[in-house]
Amino acid sequence: MAMSSTETxxxxxxxxxxxxxxxxxxxxxALLFAFLTFTSDTFFTYRNIYAIFYGVSFQFxxxxxxxxxxxxxxxxxSVGSVYAFSGMFMGYLMVMKDVPLIPxxxxxxxxxxxMGALTGFLIVRFKLNSMMVTIATxxxxxxxxxxxxxxxxxxxxxxxxxxxxKIKFKEIYLTIIIMIILVVILEILLxxxxxxxxxxxxxxxxxxxxxxxxxxxxxxxxxxxxxxxxAGIGGILLNSRVTYADTAIGLGLEFHLLxxxxxxxxxxxxxxxxxxxxxxxxIFLATILNGMVIFNIEPLLQQLIVGxxxxxxxxxxxxxxxxx
Amino acid sequence: xxxxxxxxxxxxxxxxxxQNDDFIEMHGITKAYGIVEALNEVSFGIRKGEVHTxxxxxxxxxxxxxxxxxxxxxxxxxRLLIDGHEIESYSTENSYGMGISMVxxxxxxxxxxxxxxxxxxxxxxxxxxxAIDWSALKERAKESIEIFDIDIxxxxxxxxxxxxxxxxxxxxxxxxxxxxxxxxxxxTSGLNNIETExxxxxxxxxxxxxxxxxxxxxxxxxxxEISDKITILRDGKxxxxxxxxxxxxxxxxxxxxxxxxxxxxxxxxxAFYDASGNPVLFKVEGLEKxxxxxxxxxxxxxxxxxxxxxxxxxxxxxxxxxxxxxxGKDAGEITFKNEKLTKITPQEMIRKKILYLNNNRKxxxxxxxxxxxxNMMLPxxxxxxxxxxxxxxxxxxxxxKYIRLFSIVIPSIFEKPRNLSGGNQQKxxxxxxxxxxxxxxxxxxxxxxxxxxxxxxxxKFILQASDNGxxxxxxxxDLPELVGLCDRIYIMKNKALVGDLQGDAIDEEAILAMACA
Numbered sequence: 097m098a099m100s101s102t103e104t105x106x107x108x109x110x111x112x113x114x115x116x117x118x119x120x121x122x123x124x125x126a127l128l129f130a131f132l133t134f135t136s137d138t139f140f141t142y143r144n145i146y147a148i149f150y151g152v153s154f155q156f157x158x159x160x161x162x163x164x165x166x167x168x169x170x171x172x173x174s175v176g177s178v179y180a181f182s183g184m185f186m187g188y189l190m191v192m193k194d195v196p197l198i199p200x201x202x203x204x205x206x207x208x209x210x211m212g213a214l215t216g217f218l219i220v221r222f223k224l225n226s227m228m229v230t231i232a233t234x235x236x237x238x239x240x241x242x243x244x245x246x247x248x249x250x251x252x253x254x255x256x257x258x259x260x261x262k263i264k265f266k267e268i269y270l271t272i273i274i275m276i277i278l279v280v281i282l283e284i285l286l287x288x289x290x291x292x293x294x295x296x297x298x299x300x301x302x303x304x305x306x307x308x309x310x311x312x313x314x315x316x317x318x319x320x321x322x323x324x325x326x327a328g329i330g331g332i333l334l335n336s337r338v339t340y341a342d343t344a345i346g347l348g349l350e351f352h353l354l355x356x357x358x359x360x361x362x363x364x365x366x367x368x369x370x371x372x373x374x375x376x377x378x379i380f381l382a383t384i385l386n387g388m389v390i391f392n393i394e395p396l397l398q399q400l401i402v403g404x405x406x407x408x409x410x411x412x413x414x415x416x417x418x419x420x
Numbered sequence: 421x422x423x424x425x426x427x428x429x430x431x432x433x434x435x436x437x438x439q440n441d442d443f444i445e446m447h448g449i450t451k452a453y454g455i456v457e458a459l460n461e462v463s464f465g466i467r468k469g470e471v472h473t474x475x476x477x478x479x480x481x482x483x484x485x486x487x488x489x490x491x492x493x494x495x496x497x498x499r500l501l502i503d504g505h506e507i508e509s510y511s512t513e514n515s516y517g518m519g520i521s522m523v524x525x526x527x528x529x530x531x532x533x534x535x536x537x538x539x540x541x542x543x544x545x546x547x548x549x550x551a552i553d554w555s556a557l558k559e560r561a562k563e564s565i566e567i568f569d570i571d572i573x574x575x576x577x578x579x580x581x582x583x584x585x586x587x588x589x590x591x592x593x594x595x596x597x598x599x600x601x602x603x604x605x606x607x608t609s610g611l612n613n614i615e616t617e618x619x620x621x622x623x624x625x626x627x628x629x630x631x632x633x634x635x636x637x638x639x640x641x642x643x644x645e646i647s648d649k650i651t652i653l654r655d656g657k658x659x660x661x662x663x664x665x666x667x668x669x670x671x672x673x674x675x676x677x678x679x680x681x682x683x684x685x686x687x688x689x690x691a692f693y694d695a696s697g698n699p700v701l702f703k704v705e706g707l708e709k710x711x712x713x714x715x716x717x718x719x720x721x722x723x724x725x726x727x728x729x730x731x732x733x734x735x736x737x738x739x740x741x742x743x744x745x746x747x748g749k750d751a752g753e754i755t756f757k758n759e760k761l762t763k764i765t766p767q768e769m770i771r772k773k774i775l776y777l778n779n780n781r782k783x784x785x786x787x788x789x790x791x792x793x794x795n796m797m798l799p800x801x802x803x804x805x806x807x808x809x810x811x812x813x814x815x816x817x818x819x820x821k822y823i824r825l826f827s828i829v830i831p832s833i834f835e836k837p838r839n840l841s842g843g844n845q846q847k848x849x850x851x852x853x854x855x856x857x858x859x860x861x862x863x864x865x866x867x868x869x870x871x872x873x874x875x876x877x878x879x880k881f882i883l884q885a886s887d888n889g890x891x892x893x894x895x896x897x898d899l900p901e902l903v904g905l906c907d908r909i910y911i912m913k914n915k916a917l918v919g920d921l922q923g924d925a926i927d928e929e930a931i932l933a934m935a936c937a
Contacts, residue, residue: 108823109832110816289808290801296790297798303784306746307776308798308852309767367789 118283118373121359125380132387139390146272148386152378153271154261154337155353157330160282161323162353163374165226168312168319169299169366173230174215175327175353177237179346182208182328183335184244187253197256205328211237212324216317226320234350245341252340261337271333275375282371295319299366355402356381358409363416381405431667434660435649443468443632444489444601449498451484458484459495460656466649468600471623471633473643476653477677477843477871482636485653486603489634490522491515502601519600523590523607529578536561536574539592564592568622582732584615588622595631602626603634608642609869612731612897613932620646638871640670641900652676674872690883692923693907695721700755701891702774702860704743707752713738714916715752720860725882725892727902729931730912737779737864739912740895744769744776744862756860770799775853779864779895781842785849791834792848793819799856822851827877843874850878860891867901879905899928911935 132139158175165172186204189195195203215233219226252258263270286292297305298312305312331346338345358364359380360373381402388398438445442465451459459481466472474482487493488500494510501507502518529538536557547553561574572585581589587607594602604623608616623633623646637643643650644664650673652659659676662668703719713735720726730736741747743754745764754761756772766776778785787795796819797804804815819833826847830840837845846867853861866882867875882905886892896902902909903926910920911934919934921927 108820108830109834110820111832112834288810290805290810291808293794293797293801293810296794297787300787300789301784303746304778304787305798306766307744307778307784309770310798311765311767 118361118370118376121361121373121376121380125376125383128380128383128387132383132390136387136390139387144386148379148382149272149275150269152375152382153269153275154330154334155349155356155378156275156278156375157271157333158327158349159353159356159374159378160278160371161319161326162350163357163360163362163369163371164295164319165323166357166362166364167295167299167366167369168315169302170219170226170316170319171230171354171364172212172215172320172323172327173227173350174211174233174237175323176346176349177234177241178208178211178324178327179331179334179349180343181237181241181244182331183253183333183338183345184241184248184341186332187257187335187341188244188248190254190257191248191251197254200257201332204332205325208324208328209321213317213321215324216320219320220313220316242343245343248341250340253336257336258339259336261333279372279375286371296367299368301367351406352381353378355406355409358406358413363413364410365413430669430672432669432672433663433665433667435663437464437658437661439465439467441468442466443503445499445501446485447499447501449485449488449495449500451488451493451495457656459488462498462653462656462658464651464658464661466632466634468632469627469630470648471627471635471646473635473637473647473650474653475640475643475650475673475677477873480653480677480871481656482653484656486522486605486634486636489515489520489601490603491520516599519598520603521594521597521599521601522603522605523587523594524605529586529590531577531579533578534575535565535572535578535581535589538578538589539564539596541593560596564596568592568618568625570618582615584611584619584732587611588619591622591626595626600630601632601634603636605636606638606869607635608637608639613899614731614936616642638869638875639898640673640872643673644668644670654679677871678873689904690725693723693725694923695724695907698722698724699758701757702893703755705753705755707739707742707749707754709738709742709748709750712915713742716912716917718910718917718920720891720893722891723886723889724907725886725894725905727894727896727906727909728912729896729899729902729909729935731935733914734912734935735915736895736912738915740776740779740862740864740893743893744774746776770856773857773859775799775856775858775861777849777853777861777863777866779868781845781849781868786837786845786852788838789836791832791836792823792828792830793833795837795848796822796852796855799852818855822855825854826851826881843870846870846878847874850881854881854885858890860893861885862893862895864895865898866894866896867898899931903928903931 129140138144158179162172162175182204185207186200189200189203190197211233215229218224219229261271265273294305294310295315297310298315302312334345335341356377357369357374359377360370360375362369362374384401384405385398388401444466446465447463449459449462450457462481462485474485476482484493488495488510491507491510491512491514499506502520505518507514507518530541539561540557558574565572565574568588570585570588572581572589578586578589591602607619611619620642627633635643635647647664649661650664650668651661652673654677662672698721700719701722705717706715707713707717708715716739718726728736728739738747742749745766745768754764756774761768761772769776787798793815797810797815800818801810804811804818816833823830823833828844828847828851830844837848840848863882867878879901882892894902894905906926908920908922909926909931911918911931913935921930
């Protein structure tokens, strides 16, 4: 305001201004935990909390790539389909083609990465809108997955595959341990590493990022490949848990992840997002659903409430952006 | 210096703050944001049918005053009277109702609609069936356009117009809706000289019809050309109003704005540096793109500053983007320090110490919502990190060093650029390039829309860096700036290079003649 630009600079603060970021959703989730603990006997038990974390741990792997894409201002709505496809393709290879476990995982994940990279390539090369392209690939990949469901005639997956999701380390499911380790590492990297700082710049202003040497096109393609890979891994583990090719696997997952990421501070406009936030967002959603089951709330009403939560999250996101 | 007196040598005539028949009256308008006083007891009047310019450095209070007049901000105290009526409640609808409109720096036009629809966005000419009467709309738009003798068709799509034409359409919209007071905020910042002339002619015509203009611009030449009166604001205070007659000079205005005498004129020409004997630093041959750029070749010798000038559509922007790799080329070779560049991409150029300053900081060149330090480290992240982990202390030192070097007024290294004034944003953007220790800078519109203080600082910086061996290629639509800074100027027209002028041959008229002929 009333400062002349020639005024000498006396002191420049180095203190980072406090910003809530992922802390908001952490606090809200903590309040929800407290509320459910006081109002119900069955909520805060080791078994129940453990079950919530176990359920979230599969989705978490998929939300990694999803969050990165949101940070750079893109979106991948095909995650749910890839989630279903990866496990079903792997199961198909093992059941119908007698492919051993490791090669089956490799082939399936490779297919996911190729599909993701192709999606990214289309978006970059022809400057297409990622939402539209991934709605198309969502349909397309779901079609491929259904094809495997049909060919397997409801057969259960081989036991080695079913065992994947049950691997434990010191009495705790490995997927939970992986989730916790990844949240910590990825959140730190997101804040400290130049590689991830570049993602924010791409999301905030792509041309600015390019001018200062950020290879935004390459980043977009890589992240779509990563998103498919992450969804693929999560999908293999969830299929392993479900034990057979269930058509319901991954249905609506994209919107679930979107809600969690936005709750966790990611923005539909790009430039924002946190891995910790997305993870806690998932836990928050799982806890809400868990609480509603405890209180015997009708499933239809449950969907209503999740819908309302998403509207609130999007409203807050838009308000924040208007402010900026 | 006593604030309300002008330098003894000056013959400039000071106008009284108020006259009996003022159309707009401001009395003691005060507005503070927190502890910062943006406006402090501002009182003066504007008469009907005059072009009244508000002049002041960034942060002087111009934009806040404009916001008050537009009804976007309510003053903490003070009164505003339009045509004798006191404004009771401040709102944009209210101001519009009083006949006040603004043509913004970022145009508010409907790009996908036609010119006619843009002139009459809220008024429908309907026939007896209630459908839009396109022929009536066309007729009215045609009448409107014809007043100004400009080459626009009523049913042309808005996005097919040049920036200048869009701006004129926006002015047409204001007057077609009987607006009596039009605020123009930096209307010429995107225009070339010819378009500026045309706009000036239009303002001149409308003034005789009783339309009042409040004009904001940093281009002093233009302000001296068009204004009837010029009011100076400084640090939120009203300083004085000048009558714009032949006695008023650029120096009077600049000295009043900064509250002291600037050493030397703003556009003093630097001494010509004849670099013809020096080795070539940067050379472009046969740079070409189908339908966008005819083959272009030029070179920059060590120690030289070269400039490019051309009107909109001359291909100027293409050249600057193509030599930095922001846009692909069909053919052409670029040599830097005797090495042929095979891969022309921004990251490769940065590695070679070639940096690019974007022409429009609001569009790109800054991350407006990330902290200053996050911005500054962008081109240098690899040097400021160990195994990609950023060194926070080193970054803070780095940011502080350049903030001080450019005397950027900023409270914290984490402050977001969007909270800074235009001049400080521009200096921040400059510091981002400078921090990467460039050997060559491709500079676009180095001082677009910033105040004279910041402008002269940036000019000084360019000259100093040039003395220290940095090469400069400057693309600017500010002709006096180019003339003042450059040793050689290339002129472009119709997607082709039409010539160059060097040393004493550099002259505004000669350049314009080549660019327009």
